[in-house]
Amino acid sequence: MKPVLEVKNVTVRFGGVTAVDDASLTMQGGDLIGFVGPNGAGKTTLMRVITGIVRPHEGSVWLEGKDLTKLATNQRIRAGLALAQQIVQPLRKMSLLENVALACGFSKTANPFKALKSFDKSAEKATARELLRRVGLQDVVDAEPSKLPLGYLKRLEVARALALKPKLLLLDEPLAGLNQSEASSLADLIKTLNQDGLSILLIEHNLREVLRICPQVYVQDLGKSLAFGNSNEIMNQPEVIKAYLGES
Amino acid sequence: MAYEITLLTTMAISVLFALSLNFITGFCGQISLGHAAFMGVGAYTAATMMKASISLLFVIPVAAVFAGVLGLLVGFASLRVRHDFLAITTMGVVFLFVGVVRQQEFLGGEIGISGIQQSVLGRTGFMLLCVVLAGVFAGFSLLVKRSWLGFVFDSIADNEDVSQVLGIDVAKYKLFAFVVGTATAGTAGALYAQHYRFVGPDSFGFVESISVLAMVVVGGIGSVWGVMFAAAVLSVLPLLIQFVDDYKILVYSALLFSMMRFSPDGLAGIVQRLLNRVRNR
Numbered sequence: 058m059k060p061v062l063e064v065k066n067v068t069v070r071f072g073g074v075t076a077v078d079d080a081s082l083t084m085q086g087g088d089l090i091g092f093v094g095p096n097g098a099g100k101t102t103l104m105r106v107i108t109g110i111v112r113p114h115e116g117s118v119w120l121e122g123k124d125l126t127k128l129a130t131n132q133r134i135r136a137g138l139a140l141a142q143q144i145v146q147p148l149r150k151m152s153l154l155e156n157v158a159l160a161c162g163f164s165k166t167a168n169p170f171k172a173l174k175s176f177d178k179s180a181e182k183a184t185a186r187e188l189l190r191r192v193g194l195q196d197v198v199d200a201e202p203s204k205l206p207l208g209y210l211k212r213l214e215v216a217r218a219l220a221l222k223p224k225l226l227l228l229d230e231p232l233a234g235l236n237q238s239e240a241s242s243l244a245d246l247i248k249t250l251n252q253d254g255l256s257i258l259l260i261e262h263n264l265r266e267v268l269r270i271c272p273q274v275y276v277q278d279l280g281k282s283l284a285f286g287n288s289n290e291i292m293n294q295p296e297v298i299k300a301y302l303g304e305s
Numbered sequence: 306m307a308y309e310i311t312l313l314t315t316m317a318i319s320v321l322f323a324l325s326l327n328f329i330t331g332f333c334g335q336i337s338l339g340h341a342a343f344m345g346v347g348a349y350t351a352a353t354m355m356k357a358s359i360s361l362l363f364v365i366p367v368a369a370v371f372a373g374v375l376g377l378l379v380g381f382a383s384l385r386v387r388h389d390f391l392a393i394t395t396m397g398v399v400f401l402f403v404g405v406v407r408q409q410e411f412l413g414g415e416i417g418i419s420g421i422q423q424s425v426l427g428r429t430g431f432m433l434l435c436v437v438l439a440g441v442f443a444g445f446s447l448l449v450k451r452s453w454l455g456f457v458f459d460s461i462a463d464n465e466d467v468s469q470v471l472g473i474d475v476a477k478y479k480l481f482a483f484v485v486g487t488a489t490a491g492t493a494g495a496l497y498a499q500h501y502r503f504v505g506p507d508s509f510g511f512v513e514s515i516s517v518l519a520m521v522v523v524g525g526i527g528s529v530w531g532v533m534f535a536a537a538v539l540s541v542l543p544l545l546i547q548f549v550d551d552y553k554i555l556v557y558s559a560l561l562f563s564m565m566r567f568s569p570d571g572l573a574g575i576v577q578r579l580l581n582r583v584r585n586r
Binding site: 108129130131132134135140142146147148149150151155159160162163165166167168169171172173174175176178217221 | 453469
């Protein structure tokens, strides 16, 4: 069976700075991998390479054997990627239900002509309601995003990503800015989604939660792949400790 | 009766023109400060063809296609620049259009094209054609608002980057909005040429672009009914009140400023708030 995600020898440079240096990563279907590294390790840049927001100078990205490297972001999403962004970006003039329903209707929004011929939103709204219930937002489906706290909006990002029925869910620091109780609760949800069969790549600084829910971690430092494997073993490796804490 | 026919024809052409900008700016969130250029392309295309005794009914679709093609080109610019930069780019289009037309002898240069013959429809028939075309596009706009296309436009107007992450091909949708909006402006231009039987470069400059933007903003950006009402009233106001005619740009600019300051969602927003207040009593 083909890996769900293959990142092959990706290099990204911004001017004279190499943000990602020959990074490679392979994920199998059903994996939940914590993607960690100190600040400036190039994690978000690599995530942006996977989603197509940043084009690599070298290397390629594959999803279930399909080369995504030359595809635009929206084409990668339709190929099976979904992204919950680090900085929450709800569509502020729409309710939570509409935010998720729009994503649920991705088959109707493939092009303007198809969208023009489609009117019924009831099926998508029903699915959106179910997804919002799944992430614990069933009581605020009709609320405006601007009136809700960050924890709710982080969950909205996850619900919207799930609405795309992805093969691989990319989560960019979903726990950032949440208190411990909210972070723990959202981490539990991520673990449950993985147990239901969804492949998830989780970029996160909250190592406590990453080690609690992720069986495997991929560590990157200064743009380079540093280690990959069992979470507890990897985090005890001297070079990983050195990357996080520096030399004594 | 002839006066009423003139008023109604003027209203219908303005409504069609304002709705065409509303499609781009109100629905899809793409600001355009040069929309009169597309009306101008349609008007000059139609004037040139009608001078060659080609039927108005054939001229209208050709004018729409010419304006739509230019709209497609400007739409490509919207894929690279956004917000204020797009506003400046579209403003450049209208100055470019006027500048080019002024230098073309076959388009009448500074003097424009006059002596366009009346169509076989007659004044009443032509008025009905204008009303029907404005009505059809208003109906199409309302249909779009109800459809998934309107839903996607709302998301693009709100946040293009998020729309991309939801799998939406933002470029295709923006180009679609530009082509439909500018082709409709071209249609309005063809009707204008027949209505006034004269086209000149000053009729499609920056002032006209701001005037139509004022209609959209005063009516309520994105609101079909609001824009129709504002376009109908503002288009005939200069014909009814001499002061407005004398100080047209001043009056329109004051209205534009007042709306942006006190009710950014226009008359439609005011009506909606009043209705909500009545319902909540």
